[in-house]
Amino acid sequence: MTTENQSIAIEVKALDKQFGPIHAVRDVSFSVSHGEVLGFLGPNGAGKSTTMKMITGFLEPTSGTVIVNGNDVTTHPIEVKSSIGYLPEGAPSYGEMTVLSFLRFIAEIRGFKGAEAEKKIDAVVKKINLEMVLGQTIETLSKGFKRRVGMAQTIIHDPDVLIMDEPTDGLDPNQKHEVRSLIKEMAEKKAIIISTHILEEVDAICTRAIIIAAGKILFDGTPQELRATSDKNDIDDAFRIITTQHYEQHGERAHS
């Protein structure tokens, strides 16, 4: 069945990134279709963020290509960036701005003007419940609200592709639930990549999981398949087995 919903949105081919002596991402390839929610798992420093930064055009790959909706990110960065909504790790935003002026700035950059921009801002503010803090400067907001502002910035232009780096990190259980419902709600038509350390999240919202460690993809499959790799049929256990095995092998090779 190849409906429009399932067309490939993101194609990552043989992606490689080297920071001086550190080989952060090694030969990573995968693709994400519309309607898929891809969970990016892996220990800290595994290369998750680096991969996301290359997909969104913030970093240039050492080699390999990223194609988003048919556009290569290195040759057509503006087109790619227009079709992506990206929430960087920690949801950075301009602290001295009020929520409203920040969203106006984003709307303007995203190409909305006047009444249309106000409409977009209204819609996203309602969706994410930002009404009561609109006039407040972002630096005075709680962590949860800051993250919401980041989310609003990410989805204001109703992008086709969503990339979120640890969107629920540091939030309380209720806020986590909110973010997850929001992602689920949008999942149908969009191609979404989220990175997370919370494995239950993969079960809750992802249709696919990729485990990455030391820059390499170690597992690519559905959450059910991931769980099945463990004897206990437990996703945490499966994650531990896959990642520790890899590091052990690596360690051995380094010694010999």
Added chain:
Amino acid sequence: MKNISAIMKRELYGYFTTPVAYVFIVIFLFLTGIFTFYLGSFYERAQADLDPFFRFHPWLYLFLIPAIAMRLWSEERKSGTIELLMTLPISVSEAVIGKFLAAWCFTGIALALTFPIWITVNYLGEPDNTVIVASYLGSFLMAGGFLSIGSCISAITKSQVIAFVISVVICFLFVLSGFPLVLDFFQAWAPHALVDAIASFSFLTHFDSIKKGVIDFRDLVYFAILITFWLYATVVVIDSRKAS
């Protein structure tokens, strides 16, 4: 163009919602006052012109402009907002130009607020106002030159302190190369062409010539090339960070 103006507006908003703008403007006006009346002996000279006012601008800018420019990129890098900015659908040059124009516009506002001294000198005597207009223009262009250097240095480092110190040093070289003391040193032995070349790199040389009321095409070109060069260097630095 639309993106440049969006970035510029956001930057200016940033200046005026934090104390940065007000502190800078107050200090700038206070220092221009001191320099003009005490060091420049504005009254004692008993001449109806603003030379004692403009004469000290390069030296004031030397410290004040890097203080404005240091935050242009260092702050974005430090707070992580650069990742947000650079993944929006804008080009690096649009971001660089937008930010630069905001800072330049801001120094323009500070400069415009020195207007009481213009009124004063017109009240006290009959100055040549075309010379004053030219001097304001020259001072504004020179501020742009300082800013473009600061923009590039700020793109190199996360630390605003480092950005400030290095910018001051480089700006100082650009001022110094037109200073009589330095030129005299070279004049003694170097060929004329070399001395002229060194002098022609200096802010002072070009500012002095505009300050006399003669807006020479060559001086305008000098500042245009200088600003373009340093902004281009800023783009290169930011681009190279993407690959590293």
